[in-house]
Amino acid sequence: MDNVADDLRSAGLRVTAARVAIMDQVRSGNHLDAERIARGVRGSLGHVSTQAVYDALHALTKAGLLRRIEPAGSPARFESRVGDNHHHLVCRSCGEVADIDCVVGEAPCVEPSNTHGYAVDEAEVVFWGVCPQCQAQAAGSGGGEPARTQSGG
Amino acid sequence: MDNVADDLRSAGLRVTAARVAIMDQVRSGNHLDAERIARGVRGSLGHVSTQAVYDALHALTKAGLLRRIEPAGSPARFESRVGDNHHHLVCRSCGEVADIDCVVGEAPCVEPSNTHGYAVDEAEVVFWGVCPQCQAQAAGSGGGEPARTQSGG
DNA sequence: TCATTTTCTTGAATCATTCCAGTTTGTGGC
DNA sequence: GCCACAAACTGGAATGATTCAAGAAAATGA
Numbered sequence: 437m438d439n440v441a442d443d444l445r446s447a448g449l450r451v452t453a454a455r456v457a458i459m460d461q462v463r464s465g466n467h468l469d470a471e472r473i474a475r476g477v478r479g480s481l482g483h484v485s486t487q488a489v490y491d492a493l494h495a496l497t498k499a500g501l502l503r504r505i506e507p508a509g510s511p512a513r514f515e516s517r518v519g520d521n522h523h524h525l526v527c528r529s530c531g532e533v534a535d536i537d538c539v540v541g542e543a544p545c546v547e548p549s550n551t552h553g554y555a556v557d558e559a560e561v562v563f564w565g566v567c568p569q570c571q572a573q574a575a576g577s578g579g580g581e582p583a584r585t586q587s588g589g
Numbered sequence: 590m591d592n593v594a595d596d597l598r599s600a601g602l603r604v605t606a607a608r609v610a611i612m613d614q615v616r617s618g619n620h621l622d623a624e625r626i627a628r629g630v631r632g633s634l635g636h637v638s639t640q641a642v643y644d645a646l647h648a649l650t651k652a653g654l655l656r657r658i659e660p661a662g663s664p665a666r667f668e669s670r671v672g673d674n675h676h677h678l679v680c681r682s683c684g685e686v687a688d689i690d691c692v693v694g695e696a697p698c699v700e701p702s703n704t705h706g707y708a709v710d711e712a713e714v715v716f717w718g719v720c721p722q723c724q725a726q727a728a729g730s731g732g733g734e735p736a737r738t739q740s741g742g
Numbered sequence: 743t744c745a746t747t748t749t750c751t752t753g754a755a756t757c758a759t760t761c762c763a764g765t766t767t768g769t770g771g772c
Numbered sequence: 773g774c775c776a777c778a779a780a781c782t783g784g785a786a787t788g789a790t791t792c793a794a795g796a797a798a799a800t801g802a
Binding site for chain 2: 560563564
Binding site: 644 | 779782
């Protein structure tokens with residue numbers, strides 16, 4: 437089921453403690469960025485260099501075990517839900533990301549009105565809005581704009 | 590017609606040489622990034638500080654005269670086509686950006702399958718593909734992967 | 743166990759962007 | 773046209789995310 441080691445091996449990657457911990461971290465977290473992943477990994481393994489985290493994230497992403505998303509205004513985030521063509525909903529206020537199932541399921545799920553000659557293979561959809569928490573906060577505190585920081589998991 | 594000064598004034602902004610030059614630059618260019626804008630502006634005005642360019646881009650974006658887009662993997666880019674809800678087509682190879690008219694026209698033009706309680710106000714669609722030039726290059730050079738650099742103007 | 747190759751470590755560098763403090767400039771009022 | 777004041781701009785340093793580089797450690801197949 438969640439045998440990360442096998443996933444790594446069948447993707448042609450060596451099995452290392454750092455990679456396993458990173459996969460675990462990403463699977464249990466919610467669209468974490470590199471720094472958060474590093475922190476989590478260090479929590480379970482002790483010291484792991486930042487570079488090792490970036491290297492591993494690259495390798496895992498390239499191998500198709502992780503997907504990297506880059507919502508405007510926040511550092512790259514990683515998720516373990518790969519292989520489907522789902523989309524994302526991002527909170528303008530706290531930056532939280534939620535998954536949105538694609539109604540079509542296969543890329544590209546939306547057709548451009550004009551391809552301009554491009555060979556289009558994917559339509560990435562990002563829904564922007566305000567999450568329930570931030571809505572409540574905004575209503576409660578009299579409409580003040582919440583700080584643009586990550587609401588810790 | 591293209592009286593930038595009036596646009597600036599009616600947006601409540603002071604008219605400065607730097608801002609006018611930046612607007613001209615963005616209007617005549619194709620989704621330029623800050624550095625390219627700065628270079629263009631310097632070409633017509635002489636020295637302009639990087640900070641001034643960033644300040645102006647912020648002010649113009651905030652005032653709604655420019656729109657800022659951030660395709661994954663490239664620095665922020667600016668365009669003068671504002672007020673409609675058009676989308677973008679980005680070349681995976683050279684990073685070039687093309688405008689795509691939205692079939693609906695108003696945000697959010699796509700409905701998420703599940704809002705998760707978010708107040709959604711926009712659906713940003715980015716089409717990913719390979720531009721005609723890069724397709725030709727890839728075919729011509731025997732399938733070599735073109736460098737991920739910006740193909741100039 | 744050994745050799746080979748990949749991965750990890752440390753430390754510095756890069757890129758895009760922002761922060762800060764002081765100077766200059768545009769604009770409305772006189 | 774001249775002044776005052778706020779808005780813009782300058783120069784320089786700092787930040788955050790990510791990458792580069794070179795050597796050390798560890799995983800894998802023989």
